[in-house]
Amino acid sequence: xxIGFIGLGIMGKPMAKNLLKAGHELKVYDVVRGNMEELVDxxxxxxxxxxxxxxxAEVVITxxxxxxxxxxxxxxxxxVLEGAGEGTILIDMSSIAPLASQEVGKACEARGVRMIDAxxxxxxxxxxxxxxxxxxxxxxxxxxxxxxxILLKMAATAVHCGKLGAGNTTKLVNQVVVALNIxxxxxxxxxxxxxxxxxxxxxxxxxxxxxxxTVMDAKVPMILEKNFKPGFKIDLHIKDLxxxxxxxxxxxxxxxxxxxxxxxxxxxHFDGNxxxxxxxxxxxxxxxxxxxx
Amino acid sequence: xxIGFIGLGIMGKPMAKNLLKAGHELKVYDVVRGNMEELVDxxxxxxxxxxxxxxxAEVVITxxxxxxxxxxxxxxxxxVLEGAGEGTILIDMSSIAPLASQEVGKACEARGVRMIDAxxxxxxxxxxxxxxxxxxxxxxxxxxxxxxxILLKMAATAVHCGKLGAGNTTKLVNQVVVALNIxxxxxxxxxxxxxxxxxxxxxxxxxxxxxxxTVMDAKVPMILEKNFKPGFKIDLHIKDLxxxxxxxxxxxxxxxxxxxxxxxxxxxHFDGNxxxxxxxxxxxxxxxxxxxx
Numbered sequence: 001x002x003i004g005f006i007g008l009g010i011m012g013k014p015m016a017k018n019l020l021k022a023g024h025e026l027k028v029y030d031v032v033r034g035n036m037e038e039l040v041d042x043x044x045x046x047x048x049x050x051x052x053x054x055x056x057a058e059v060v061i062t063x064x065x066x067x068x069x070x071x072x073x074x075x076x077x078x079x080v081l082e083g084a085g086e087g088t089i090l091i092d093m094s095s096i097a098p099l100a101s102q103e104v105g106k107a108c109e110a111r112g113v114r115m116i117d118a119x120x121x122x123x124x125x126x127x128x129x130x131x132x133x134x135x136x137x138x139x140x141x142x143x144x145x146x147x148x149x150i151l152l153k154m155a156a157t158a159v160h161c162g163k164l165g166a167g168n169t170t171k172l173v174n175q176v177v178v179a180l181n182i183x184x185x186x187x188x189x190x191x192x193x194x195x196x197x198x199x200x201x202x203x204x205x206x207x208x209x210x211x212x213x214t215v216m217d218a219k220v221p222m223i224l225e226k227n228f229k230p231g232f233k234i235d236l237h238i239k240d241l242x243x244x245x246x247x248x249x250x251x252x253x254x255x256x257x258x259x260x261x262x263x264x265x266x267x268x269h270f271d272g273n274x275x276x277x278x279x280x281x282x283x284x285x286x287x288x289x290x291x292x293x
Numbered sequence: 294x295x296i297g298f299i300g301l302g303i304m305g306k307p308m309a310k311n312l313l314k315a316g317h318e319l320k321v322y323d324v325v326r327g328n329m330e331e332l333v334d335x336x337x338x339x340x341x342x343x344x345x346x347x348x349x350a351e352v353v354i355t356x357x358x359x360x361x362x363x364x365x366x367x368x369x370x371x372x373v374l375e376g377a378g379e380g381t382i383l384i385d386m387s388s389i390a391p392l393a394s395q396e397v398g399k400a401c402e403a404r405g406v407r408m409i410d411a412x413x414x415x416x417x418x419x420x421x422x423x424x425x426x427x428x429x430x431x432x433x434x435x436x437x438x439x440x441x442x443i444l445l446k447m448a449a450t451a452v453h454c455g456k457l458g459a460g461n462t463t464k465l466v467n468q469v470v471v472a473l474n475i476x477x478x479x480x481x482x483x484x485x486x487x488x489x490x491x492x493x494x495x496x497x498x499x500x501x502x503x504x505x506x507t508v509m510d511a512k513v514p515m516i517l518e519k520n521f522k523p524g525f526k527i528d529l530h531i532k533d534l535x536x537x538x539x540x541x542x543x544x545x546x547x548x549x550x551x552x553x554x555x556x557x558x559x560x561x562h563f564d565g566n567x568x569x570x571x572x573x574x575x576x577x578x579x580x581x582x583x584x585x586x
Binding site for chain 1: 459546581
């Protein structure tokens with residue numbers, strides 16, 4: 001298919017590459033022109049704007065940092081909607097606020113563009129391997145049309161969760177759970193440390209039971225080795241938790257614990273730890289005790 | 294071996310039965326005399342007191358509700374230390390405060406009784422199957438002596454984590470992590486519900502990713518079915534979180550999120566939900582929103 005791909009950051013670049021490998025024809029765009037080089041070398045066309053990337057494309061994919069970027073790139077001057085023809089499918093794979101998805105979706109509808117929101121989980125390694133998890137909301141027929149040929153070339157799973165915005169709501173739930181599961185091991189293992197029990201032994205003793213989690217197996221070894229190379233950065237988790245709280249405030253959902261973890265992460269951001277992996281939340285407990293797990 | 298087994302509640306009864314099945318000779322005691330019947334029918338001797346159960350035993354096992362019960366049964370009148378001979382091994386399998394273990398251990402040492410603390414994780418089903426996880430602190434030689442023949446007749450794993458009290462510290466870490474992982478799914482899935490996205494679809498979309506956990510797979514289906522049959526009761530988790538906070542306050546570990554979950558569980562206790570499974574923490578979020586996940 002002819003795909004316009006906009007946003008070639010850490011995630012977008014390998015995702016676009018996997019679409020090229022799958023035999024799609026890509027026209028790519030990024031505000032940082034240098035980000036396009038690798039893709040152009042690999043066989044993609046270079047676009048001069050988002051509008052240009054969208055023109056004549058059957059499918060437009062956006063992979064951008066947050067809600068304002070998506071609004072600008074889709075709705076703004078020289079944006080997707082100026083270029084996209086009627087019937088084009090817009091797949092916004094950015095992780096943004098669900099209500100922003102719905103706002104953008106309305107404008108798309110008025111122009112005959114069919115939008116789905118399809119944020120991903122899995123981070124850079126899974127983007128490279130093409131094994132991301134995609135959570136989708138919006139036009140079900142459009143989803144079915146792009147699922148096999150496009151989404152599953154970048155991802156291992158793609159689940160349709162409901163109306164437009166449902167993909168991002170699902171992603172926010174994911175980020176709330178991950179944040180609290182990281183807080184759980186940080187809080188628990190600091191208790192072990194302060195009580196004089198070797199956290200490594202505690203890990204071995206409890207990982208197979210009800211306390212076990214993907215976070216525990218992925219992050220506790222990192223915390224014990226003091227290896228906070230991302231992975232997924234604290235600053236990005238701050239963005240997602242802010243979006244979760246904004247959404248929660250709009251729909252009346254209480255997030256008391258997530259709000260507290262957001263405060264912890266924000267405190268770490270101001271300490272200069274924003275580019276650490278989110279497992280560096282353990283450092284917050286370290287600041288409070290003067291010890292590291 | 295000749296084993297005195299004290300405390301035949303929901304957990305103690307099946308654990309004692311597995312020891313009988315393994316060919317050990319048991320003398321059992323419980324303050325509720327009726328609790329002894331099943332074991333006596335299965336071939337155990339009935340003791341008239343904890344002292345009586347401990348007399349002539351090579352190993353004494355206690356499986357009691359909380360720290361005060363262990364202190365009374367071991368140190369009190371007609372207690373274990375009045376009956377136990379020098380060299381007896383005391384295995385306290387109750388989940389109690391680590392400092393209480395150390396206090397009891399000191400009195401044992403003065404009488405030549407070798408103590409290990411060995412709380413379990415896994416609940417009644419795993420107690421019946423003999424597949425509990427045991428976390429152990431204290432006399433390492435005593436641990437090695439009873440590991441194969443006794444502990445692994447009741448459990449699938451038994452890990453030595455450090456000095457006396459380390460077993461209970463490890464159990465508290467386990468309970469902190471489990472409590473926060475339950476809070477994570479409660480908070481996350483209520484966000485999905487309030488935002489109008491089907492929690493069942495969210496579960497399918499995120500369970501395979503970084504948000505996945507044993508708690509998610511064990512408890513989210515229960516929460517979605519509104520099935521809060523225990524499992525592990527809220528009232529017992531309240532006890533464990535109180536012990537965790539007491540310990541944390543003594544060693545200088547911060548448990549801000551666990552303290553908040555304890556408040557939530559305590560609120561549910563006063564609503565009459567203390568005998569519900571701990572996954573009923575979701576009901577707290579239900580009270581705040583007037584909706585159920």
